[in-house]
Amino acid sequence: PVPVVAVVGRPNVGKSTLVNRIIGRRQAVVEDVPGVTRDRVPYDAQWNGRRFTVVDTGGWEPDAKDRAAAIAAQAEIAVQTADVVVFVVDVTVGATDVDEAAVRMLRRSHKPVILVANKADNQNLELEAVSLWSLGLGEPHTISALHGRGSGDLLDDILSNL
Ligand code: GDP
Numbered sequence: 001p002v003p004v005v006a007v008v009g010r011p012n013v014g015k016s017t018l019v020n021r022i023i024g025r026r027q028a029v030v031e032d033v034p035g036v037t038r039d040r041v042p043y044d045a046q047w048n049g050r051r052f053t054v055v056d057t058g059g060w061e062p063d064a065k066d067r068a069a070a071i072a073a074q075a076e077i078a079v080q081t082a083d084v085v086v087f088v089v090d091v092t093v094g095a096t097d098v099d100e101a102a103v104r105m106l107r108r109s110h111k112p113v114i115l116v117a118n119k120a121d122n123q124n125l126e127l128e129a130v131s132l133w134s135l136g137l138g139e140p141h142t143i144s145a146l147h148g149r150g151s152g153d154l155l156d157d158i159l160s161n162l
């Protein structure tokens, strides 16, 4: 079977932008409005000749109720059915309470988790990522999904975990 990579995190951190970067086309819907991706959306991807499925998800929101809770539940299913989880944090915001709650859930899943510090568009923002060590997920991978910065190294690391 083709290995599965789930991309999870809060709304608006750039998950869909990263998914588009990984699949090399603009298919995942990117929006300035949070909460656009509702379900789990799988895409075929390839890197260095290896095929895998990358799953875009909606985001985890604070005190999610009703629709937001359903979206969060879908993201949890994506985690349970993934071989590797890519957990995306917005480096311009830093780690929030919701990010910390997500980390506790990810720990319970016992899946390999790769921490991504997105929106590191420049060197100053790259340096901000050191604060994300506090999440306890190891070294943050600084990337700019929008500009492509760091995405090749990230893909190498994803593949080495598959
Ligand atoms: P999602 O809700 O996590 O899927 O986030 P989206 O991919 O829809 O992106 C939310 C917003 O963040 C959009 O306006 C994106 O253009 C923007 N964004 C995503 N990645 C980056 C990045 O690396 N740098 C910057 N500056 N903006 C980004």
Ligand code: MG
Binding pocket: 015, 016, 017, 029, 030, 031, 036, 037, 056, 057, 058
């Ligand atoms: Mg999205």
